[in-house]
Structure formats: structure tokens, C-alpha cells
Amino acid sequence: MSKMPADFAKRIDALFQDFQKPGSPGAVVAVTEHGQEVFANAYGLANINDDVAMNRKTILRIGSQTKQFTVLMILMLEAEGKLNLADAVQKYLPYVPVLEHPVTLAHLCANTSGYRDHLESMIFGGLSIFAPSTRQTGRDVIARQDALNFKPGSAMLYSNAGFFMLSEIVEELDGTSFNESLRRRITGPLGMDDTSLLIRDNAAMKRLAAHYTLRPDGFANLGWGLDLGGEGGMISTLDDMVVWQQNLFAPKVGTPAMYERMSTRWTFNNGATGAYGLGLVSDVYRGRRVVGHGGTVAGGKSESTRFVDDGLGIVIIANHDQIAPFSVARRIADIYFGNETPKPVTFAPGRYRQEGGSDVFEIVDTNGVATFLNAGGGGTFDFGAAHGPKPERGITDLVLVPRTDGKIDGTFCGMPRVFAPMQPAARAARPLAGKYRNSTQGFDVEITGDDSAGEFRMRSDLGALNAPLVAADKDLWFLLQPGADMRPGLPWTATLTVTGSGFEFNSDRIRKLAFTKI
Template sequence: MTKAPADFAARIDALFQDFTGPGSPGAVVAVTENGREIFANAYGLANINNAVPMGRKTIIRIGSQTKQFTVLLILMLEAEGKLSLSDEVQKHLSYVPQLEQPVTLAQLASNTSGFRDHLEAMIFAGLSIFTPSDRQTGRDVIARQDALNFKPGSAMTYCNAGFFMLSEIIEQIEGATFNDVLRKRITGPLGMDDTSLLIRDGAAMNRLAAHYTKREEGWANLNWGLDLGGEGGMISTLDDMIVWQQNLFDPKVGTPDMYERMATPCVFDNGATGFYGLGLVTDVYRGRRAVGHGGTVAGGKSESTRFVDDGFGVVIIANNDQVASFALGRRIADIYFGDTQPAPIALAPGRYRQEGGPDVFEIVARDGVATFLNAGGVGGFDFGHQGGAKPERAITDLVLSPRADGKVDGVFCGTPRLYAPLQAGAAAARPLAGRYVNKAQDLEVEISGDASKGEFRLRSGLGAMAAPIVAADADLWFLLQPGTDMRPGLPWNATLAVTADGFEMNSDRIKKLAFKQA
């Protein structure tokens, strides 16, 4: 007997009503209970030009959900004695630099390696994500990394480079393409015939959806130029992803031990438990364990979550980047379990800076409720999270709670932080004007302007980038949007923290990128 309320279907349909109008892309959704489908629907169009409706068999990009397949393949190779997750990366990939601390394959798979994200690094080197680039470009960017974001195992920052490297190791050991290994070991045996790796956007394929973004003039096709692999290049259908989700908990491919390891959260050096395992996100929502992964890719969003102790699963795949798939998965769970939203925590609007550090976030009031914004994106809060308000997006290990003195207490990866309000209209202690270099990564920057604002111009062997900068504090600047490559709609993409001999750039996935005055 289902636990779902009588109006379950109608209330889910209401969540997706913005994607049912004429000329709108959409999404496909399924809900399962103990492996049995209790709801499914398709909304909007797979292709606006030809008015092709979305359906269960529509093939759509699933983005970073690819990572769980990559990790399963790695675990299969480990079970056959072909590698160990305790191996250092350089044992398998000679082009990866040996930096401050050794990094293991397990740390790549848990986002705790400290490696900088190579996709973000490409963009900050002036290479547009829409410009064609190949896998060798990715290798070159990784090979030029000159420092880690943090000591491996001490924190978690989302890193596509880790899964890029894991997929390279799979291909090297197997002597075959990632797609061929995937088909042989996972999708073929499971009958997931519409699931594969689509390396590059723009391919022609029967039932493949077009992928869209929203611009002022309306919907527009969005295609990246880079080659995608085990970090986020897979496509699938609603039917296939239901099969995959069920296999995670009743394995026909892989073993229960493999999936238990994937779903076991990482433990940081400080003893705190994170929420990312090995290619799977494990969190507690409203007191219930939730295991799964989401994905964001050019013109696409996805989410697959199962509440493991309750036998309740949600799959969402969208062919546009406006569907808040992670939050919508939780709203569907709220409807099913009959949970109500907890009272909002009173976080005062404004920008806050980490005391003694460069991390900045902003609280924006929307309809009187606090919303979180930083260089990684914008979204609501889970006000029912243990310890305070947690940004309601899959990959943010930060919990906030207000203090009486106007500051905000934070816990990042188990480590306490204190954030203080930034004053609007701040001026820097001095202009940042001058020429700067990072020789290891072939980066040159020229900055002009005064103590309140300026222009940032970067050149490298990969390209060029120009963007405004504005003062955020006496020793901190905001690097504003250089265009549409990063995360459109955000007020800044990175901070520039002044040092004795230059500055350090910090973005959502790149930390301590040092530039010295030339």
C-alpha cells in the first residue's frame, strides 16, 4: 500500500507547471516505492523547433550523474586486482603533477583530493567553455596545476578533474574507450540500451533532446565545446535511470559491498563526517538517509535520489538549466512523507566574509525568506538541517547559523568558521593596478583602475579573458562576470585576495591561485 497522499500526482505536476507551456523545454520525472513505480510524467518539449514532446524514451544528458558509473567501474577493476583505491594517482597517470601532498584514487572519487577543477581552470585561463577543445587540453591544464586547494582529506570541494583522471585510468587499464567499458560492464548487462557516453554536444541521434538555457529573448540551444568523459558526459532516458537507481540497491551488476562503499560518507582529517562518498552523495534530509547524485551540464539538469531506509526514490532529468532538480527532488519527498517546511532561520541579508580568509557569500531575501548565493550558484536553504541552515544544493558542505552580534557562525567540512558582514561601497587599501604572472600555468594578468574598481585582463596560451573588478574589503576584490561561461546571474565569479607580492584568486572550485607582481 502506497504512503503517497491522494493528490500526490497533481501536486508533483504543479511543481513542473512552468515547463508545460507552449514552446518550453521540460523534464521527465519518476517516483518509485520499494522498486515499484508509483508516478511518472513528462513535461514540455524535447525539441522546441519541431514541437517534439518529452517522453520516457527521450535521450537527455545526465551530467555529473556519470560520476557514479565511473566509480563503479573503478571498484570493479579494484576487485580484479588491476588497481587499488589507495594507489597514488601518479602510479597510473604520469602527466599528473606531484604537488604538496600525495593524492590517492579514493580521494579523487570522494572530491577530497584538493585538486583544482580543470573545467573552471580552463575558463580562468581564458578558454571559453563553448570553444572546441579536446581531452588533451584537459590533460595539459591538469599537468600545469601548481598547488592543491587544500591538504588531501582535510575538506571536500567538487572537482571534475578527479573523475576526468579516473576515466583516463579506466581506459588505460582496459585498453578500450570509456564508452566501450561502460557498455560491456554496466549498461549492456542491465539492458540500459539508451545510456552511453556522448563525448561532444552537437551530435545527431534518434530521440536525442535538444538542450536549452533561458535568455532575455527566450529559450536558446546551449552546447559546450569541450570533450566530456567520465566526469559528466553520459546521456540516458527516464526508463534507463529507473533501472540504474534500482540496481544501486538490488544489484544485478556490481556487488552490495561496492555500493555500500560508494554510499559511505567521507571522514575528514578532523574526524567530521562529510556527505560525499565515492561517486555518491549521502545526506540526511528530515531525519531520513538520502543517497544519490545530481548533474548540471550545458542546458541540462538531473537528479536521482533514494531514501534508502524508506524505499522511496525520485528520478528527474531536464533538458534545460532552469529546473532546480535537487530542490524539486526534496519537494517531491516532502509531499510523499507529509513533511512541512521548517520555520526559516533569520539570516540577515547582506554579504559576509570569512574572518581570516577569502570566502564570501551573500544572503538575499526572496519573499521574506533567506536565499544563499556565492560564486558557486544561488539557491534556497534547508532550514531543518542539523546545526543550522544548509544551502539546498547537492555539493556544498557548509552550515550557517546567525549570531546576536550580526556575524554568522559557519561549519565547513566540520571546521568552524566565522563570517562578518561586508560593508557596501568598500574601498581597498590601495589600487590593485599592475602586471602579474603565474609562470607555472602560463597566466599573465594586467589590472587597471583605482581603489574602488578596475579592469582585469588575462592572457594565456589557451585564450584571454576580461572582466571588471570591484573592491570588497581593504584587501579583497570581486572578479565580476566575464560573460556567460561561468554561472550566469551571479554577481561575482571569484575573489582576489591581496598578498605581499600580488594576489590569490579563489573561486568556487579553485583556491589559492597565486599571481606575483611582474
């Protein structure tokens, strides 16, 4: 018997009301129950300039949902005896550097490799993500990594580099393009005729939506300049993504064993389990097992969520960046199941720093409820999570619990951490002014200023990046926004921690990038 309330459709429509206004980009959404569609709608415009309405046949970028398709093809190749997930990456990709510890294909699939995100490296190296670049640029950036973020298998940190490598392995072993392998192995047999890899944002295609960002003067087209692959380059429609989601419930392509492996939570070296499996995210929400993945690209976001034991499926695809589809999918589930909103946990607003480390986040009071903000973005908390409040994001292993002494207890990938309040208007123990270098990466940095503020200038063969610096603590500096389109709305994008020989650079997906003073 269906669990839907009588006003189910009306309440879902209300979640998308902001995108029903004239001149707004929009979204498509579908809800299925045991394989039957029980709700679907389209909101807003696929193309603002031409006043083209969004519909279920509109072709849209699905971003990092691509990763599940990439992993499935890797598992298919393993079943054919062409690879083993325990193989070292360098067996197939000699250009990938051997660093402190061996990295396997399984580590790549699970975001536990420790390899730094190559897109983030490109951006901070001075090559705008909106500037033209090729797959060879990506290989070059990966090839000169000089250290891992952490020991492989010990933690989970999102890395597009891992799925870049996996898509290259698919192409090498299949002897065809990623698109051709995708078509032959998955989308063709499933009849997903509108689903493929769109390598560049400037491609022309019938029914392809324009993708938008919101600026102070209104919506503007947004597109990346890089070549996209198995890390996030696919396009699809609502109809096709419903077909794909139903295939995950009842496989026609791939096997139940493959999808079970993909949705099994990774076990870290310390025995704790994480949210990420192999290309899929697995969690428990309000006591129910949920598996899915989201995607974010230039001017687009998506989410596919399955409550696997309840037969509920939710698909959301948007052609703009003004939506949090992971959270919206959970609000739809709340309506469906009749979940009550959990009581918010009280956090003292302010910035907090990891004791003995450089991780920093901010708690913001939003209409009387605490929200979370760090270099990777901001958003609400899931106050009903089993082990304590955690940021309501598609991929996170961070749990935070306030203490009576004003500090916050944290757990990240099973590792305990303590975060202490940071004092405002900090001054560093000494200015960072000077010249610095990371020779392996080919990065040269010049910093000017005093003990409270300065200017950061990065130069490399990729390009140049200039950004303000402000002191955050005696040994910690915030790198502020270098440009309006990088990560809009964030107060800082990276931290610089002073070391005996220079400084260490840390961002959301880059850790321990060391610079030596020259």
C-alpha cells in the first residue's frame, strides 16, 4: 500500500516554487514506488533566451552521477578478467606517479586513494576551470603530484582525479572511447538513447538545456572549458535516469552482485565504515537504508536517491546551481514517509579549528538554526543522523557534537577530532611575506603584506592566480575568493599553515601541499 499523503504532489511542487517564476531556469523531478511512477513534473526554463520550457525529454548534465557508470564498466571489465580492483593504478597508467603508498583501482573507485583532485590543482595552479584545457592537461597535473592527501584506505576525500584515471583505463582496455563503451555496455541495452558523454560544454545538440548560475544582475550562462570524462561528463534526461534507477533496483544490465559491491560502505584501515562505496553513496536516513549519488557541474546539479528496502526512488536534475538536490530529495522522502523534522542541536555560531590541525569550519545562525560552512561549501545539518549532527551533503563522513565547554567533538572517517572556537581579528605570529616554491608541481608563490593581511600570487605553467590573504590564527591564514565564479559565497577557499620551512596549503580536496621559502 502506498505511503503517500493525499497532498503529496502539492507539497513537492512547493519545494520547487522558486523555479516556477517567469525567466527562471528550472528542474525536473520524478518519484517512483516499486517501479511505478507516482509523481513527475518539470519546472522553469531549459533555455531562458528562447523561452523554452523544461520537460522530461530535456537533455541535462548529470555531473558526478557519471561516476557510477564508470565504476560499473570497471566491474564489467573485472568480470571479463581484464583487470582486478586490487591492481596498482600504474599497471594501466604508467604516467601516474608512485608516491608514499601503493594505490589500487579499488581506492580510486571509493574516493580513498589519497590522490589530490586534479581539477582543484588546476584551479589553484592558475588555470581557471572556465578556460580551455584538454585531457592531456589533466594527465600532466596528475603526473606531477608529489604527495598523497593521506594513506590510501584510511580516509575518504572526494577526488575527481581517481575517476579520470578509471575512465582512461576503460578506454585503454576496451580499445574504444568512453562514449562507445558506455553505449555498448549500458545505455544501448537499456534503451537510454539520450544518455551519453558530452565532452565539452560548448557542444551543440538538440534539446540540450542551457546551464546557468545566478549573479547579482540575474542568471547567466555558465560552462567549463575542460574536457570532461568518466569523472562527470555525462548528459541525460529525466526519462533515461528513471530507467537507470530502475535498473539499479532490478538489474537488466550489470548484476546484483556488482551493485551490491558498489553500494557497500568502504571499511577504512581503522575498521570504521564510510558513506562512500564504489561509485555510490550508502547511508541510513531516518532508519532507512538509502543509496545514491549526486552531481555538480557548471550551472547544473542532480541527485538520484533510492530507499532500497522501501522501493522508493527519487530523481532530480536542474540546469542551475541554486538548488541543493541532495537535501530536496530528503525532503521529498520526509513527505512520503511522514518523517517528523528532528529537533535542531544548538551550536554556538563562529569559526572552529581542529586542535592540532588546520581543518576549519564555520557555524552560521540561519533563522535560528545552525548551518555549516567550510572551504567546500555550505548548507544545512542533518540533525537526525544516527551518530550525531552532520552536514547535509551527498558525500561526507564528518559528524559534529557540541560540548559544554564550547568546543565541538568531531568524528571524520572514524577518527576522533576536537574543534575549538577561533578568536576573531587574529594576527599571525609573523608575516608570510616572501617567495615560495613547490618544485615538483612547478608552483611559485609570492606573498606580500603584514601580519594581518596580504596578497597571494601563484604562478605556474598552467597560469596565474591572485587572491587576498587574511590572518586566521597565529600560524594559519585564509586564502579568500580569487574570482566570483570559483565557489561563490564562501568566505575562504583554502588555508595556509605556517611551517618551519614555509607553509602548507590545504583546501577542500588538496591536503599537505608543501611550499618552501626561497
